[in-house]
Amino acid sequence: MEYLKRTVTCGELAVADAGKSVVLNGWIHRHRDHGGITFLNLRDRYGVTQVVIDADASAGLKATAAELKFEYCVAISGRVRARPDAMVNRDMGTGAIEVVAEGIQILSRCETLPFMIDEKSDAKEDLRLTHRYLDLRSFSMQRKLRLRHEVAFAVREHLAGKGFFEIETPTFIKSTPEGARDYLVPSRLYPGKFYALPQSPQLYKQILMVSGFDKYFQLARCYRDEDARGDRQPEFTQIDIEMSFVKRDDILALVEGLMGHVFRKTLGLDLPPTFRRIAYDDSMELYGNDKPDLRFGMEMSDIGSFALRSTFQAFKEAIAAGGAVKALVVKGKADYSRKQIEELEASAKIFKAKGLAWMKVGAEGRLEGGASKFFAGEGIDSTLATDLLGALGAGPGDLILMVADGKRKVANQGLGAVRSKLGRDLGFCDPACFEFAWIVDFPMFEYNEDEKRWEAAHHMFTMPQEKYHSTLESDPGAVKGDLYDLVLNGFELASGSIRIHDPELQKRIFSIVGFDAKDAETKFGFLTEAFKYGPPPHGGIAPGLDRLVMLMAGETSIKEVIAFPKNSFAVGPMDDSPNFVDAKQLEDLHIRIVEKKE
RNA sequence: GGGGGCGUGGCGAAGCUGGUUUAUCGCGCCGGCCUGUCAAGCCGGAGAUCGCGGGUUCAAGCCCCGUCGCUCCCGCCA
Numbered sequence: 044m045e046y047l048k049r050t051v052t053c054g055e056l057a058v059a060d061a062g063k064s065v066v067l068n069g070w071i072h073r074h075r076d077h078g079g080i081t082f083l084n085l086r087d088r089y090g091v092t093q094v095v096i097d098a099d100a101s102a103g104l105k106a107t108a109a110e111l112k113f114e115y116c117v118a119i120s121g122r123v124r125a126r127p128d129a130m131v132n133r134d135m136g137t138g139a140i141e142v143v144a145e146g147i148q149i150l151s152r153c154e155t156l157p158f159m160i161d162e163k164s165d166a167k168e169d170l171r172l173t174h175r176y177l178d179l180r181s182f183s184m185q186r187k188l189r190l191r192h193e194v195a196f197a198v199r200e201h202l203a204g205k206g207f208f209e210i211e212t213p214t215f216i217k218s219t220p221e222g223a224r225d226y227l228v229p230s231r232l233y234p235g236k237f238y239a240l241p242q243s244p245q246l247y248k249q250i251l252m253v254s255g256f257d258k259y260f261q262l263a264r265c266y267r268d269e270d271a272r273g274d275r276q277p278e279f280t281q282i283d284i285e286m287s288f289v290k291r292d293d294i295l296a297l298v299e300g301l302m303g304h305v306f307r308k309t310l311g312l313d314l315p316p317t318f319r320r321i322a323y324d325d326s327m328e329l330y331g332n333d334k335p336d337l338r339f340g341m342e343m344s345d346i347g348s349f350a351l352r353s354t355f356q357a358f359k360e361a362i363a364a365g366g367a368v369k370a371l372v373v374k375g376k377a378d379y380s381r382k383q384i385e386e387l388e389a390s391a392k393i394f395k396a397k398g399l400a401w402m403k404v405g406a407e408g409r410l411e412g413g414a415s416k417f418f419a420g421e422g423i424d425s426t427l428a429t430d431l432l433g434a435l436g437a438g439p440g441d442l443i444l445m446v447a448d449g450k451r452k453v454a455n456q457g458l459g460a461v462r463s464k465l466g467r468d469l470g471f472c473d474p475a476c477f478e479f480a481w482i483v484d485f486p487m488f489e490y491n492e493d494e495k496r497w498e499a500a501h502h503m504f505t506m507p508q509e510k511y512h513s514t515l516e517s518d519p520g521a522v523k524g525d526l527y528d529l530v531l532n533g534f535e536l537a538s539g540s541i542r543i544h545d546p547e548l549q550k551r552i553f554s555i556v557g558f559d560a561k562d563a564e565t566k567f568g569f570l571t572e573a574f575k576y577g578p579p580p581h582g583g584i585a586p587g588l589d590r591l592v593m594l595m596a597g598e599t600s601i602k603e604v605i606a607f608p609k610n611s612f613a614v615g616p617m618d619d620s621p622n623f624v625d626a627k628q629l630e631d632l633h634i635r636i637v638e639k640k641e
Numbered sequence: 642g643g644g645g646g647c648g649u650g651g652c653g654a655a656g657c658u659g660g661u662u663u664a665u666c667g668c669g670c671c672g673g674c675c676u677g678u679c680a681a682g683c684c685g686g687a688g689a690u691c692g693c694g695g696g697u698u699c700a701a702g703c704c705c706c707g708u709c710g711c712u713c714c715c716g717c718c719a
Contacts, residue, residue: 076675077677080675082678112670130679138679155651155669158653159680165653166652166653224717273714389645
């Protein structure tokens with residue numbers, strides 16, 4: 044049967060349209076039968092329109108209307124009518140009008156829903172993902188995917204305007220063993236050989252620089268076979284960018300401009316023209332991580348010198364072991380209960396901290412409770428308490444929290460986790476507030492205790508900062524790279540670096556991380572080969588589109604801004620992937636499944 | 642690989658330390674009433690082997706063991 048095709052959408056009719064004959068297509072969002080009169084809310088991507096079946100409608104029309112249930116897909120013809128003043132719904136875009144039904148055509152029916160299509164749908168995530176097609180009908184999901192589209196569009200608009208070319212790179216590539224685990228694709232034509240899905244287009248974009256495409260970008264799908272998190276999926280999308288003949292600050296400026304454009308175009312927000320820059324070491328010391336949430340201060344302090352004057356043996360031992368004692372002040376929270384402090388301690392322990400010490404500042408600045416006996420009292424340096432309070436900027440009514448550890452990193456991360464939890468608990472994390480910052484001066488190398496060797500902290504093509512070039516081999520741990528991360532509200536939004544374009548320097552880096560010429564040749568031969576032919580100085584960055592949209596949408600999981608995400612075990616709940624394949628397929632691919640022996 | 646949390650009609654929850662239920666409530670579903678609602682309202686009804694398996698007990702949704710699934714986190718993510 045021919046269906047009545049819409050002449051208008053469900054979001055566009057206004058009082059000015061009164062009297063027009065229209066056809067609407069959409070889904071039954073709500074159904075209110077009052078006996079004599081029936082109201083239908085018809086929904087599509089554009090909005091909701093109220094349809095009325097008047098008391099004097101034909102018996103046939105009333106019978107069809109009575110059949111309608113949630114989410115039936117229908118075509119409705121009728122006449123637009125301005126609602127009487129008292130019946131206007133000001134919360135509804137089309138609330139000033141209604142459509143008086145003259146004909147209703149049921150296009151398809153809908154079974155009882157597994158959950159309601161509603162803004163405040165409280166179905167569990169697993170169920171939402173299994174029936175994602177229904178979940179995506181909700182206005183909240185439609186709004187988020189629309190935002191994602193608009194962000195992607197604004198990115199292309201901005202970068203194309205700056206002279207960038209969007210160039211696609213392959214998704215079947217050679218596996219490179221460094222970094223995350225690869226997803227592999229078996230080759231039918233070459234028994235035993237595999238393609239890998241790219242963890243990022245890194246090598247290809249650098250080669251495009253060799254080719255002279257000095258401003259490249261791509262909204263690139265990336266694949267990493269690692270365990271998922273709220274902000275990590277097996278496949279995700281990067282705004283991949285690379286430029287030639289640039290220095291670090293050119294890239295930072297470009298991304299500042301890009302973010303400014305995206306926020307202005309999509310959210311109508313003006314960002315500051317430049318973002319603050321924080322050295323990696325400072326970020327670790329002040330916030331306990333390299334992706335600080337800067338919507339609130341509450342920075343950590345090193346109170347090692349005060350700890351040494353105290354009688355707290357555990358603190359002194361931590362310092363003697365080469366560690367640190369870190370403290371933070373929670374303003375006006377001396378009334379925190381034992382239970383609340385224990386909850387904070389639990390978050391510190393996640394990062395291997397042994398405990399969370401605390402003291403309260405009472406009237407006249409007296410230290411009270413918890414660890415106070417180690418800092419004030421008989422036989423203790425009489426100015427210690429006032430000196431400490433002065434250094435911390437703490438006063439009466441404040442709570443002081445401390446973590447000590449023989450490993451400085453553990454003290455920082457432990458107390459940093461406490462700081463993050465406090466930020467959430469105390470309501471400092473307004474999702475409508477966007478605090479960007481650059482984290483710069485990352486270390487080039489990290490020592491792998493297990494394998495007793497140096498590893499690249501970022502990747503092996505990162506340029507070490509000029510001033511360390513002479514001491515690369517003698518003191519690798521001190522070398523800072525020309526690296527930069529963009530952080531936003533406690534999330535790493537982008538990571539990038541200036542790359543090495545000098546083959547000699549590249550060889551030295553390979554050698555420090557234990558790559559001999561042969562390793563380099565097998566693993567990255569095509570890149571080193573390309574770099575023999577006049578590679579330009581270049582660098583780049585890759586903001587994560589999913590995380591960016593997630594934060595802009597006020598969400599805390601990227602699943603909320605991906606149409607069809609995987610669950611936390613990398614399973615697609617809707618299509619039930621991954622799954623077994625036919626024996627014939629395996630045979631074609633020269634693959635035999637081996638049962639795991641226990 | 643490790644830790645926290647969860648699993649009760651289609652959905653979301655309650656069920657305190659085992660014994661008042663015929664396992665409760667809201668939404669949805671089915672039937673009925675209702676001429677201005679917009680999360681419509683009112684009346685009635687159906688629907689659950691309490692994730693699964695085992696154990697303890699006179700008695701298990703509740704306790705124990707195992708197992709499966711989901712979720713968050715640590716590790717991992719150059």
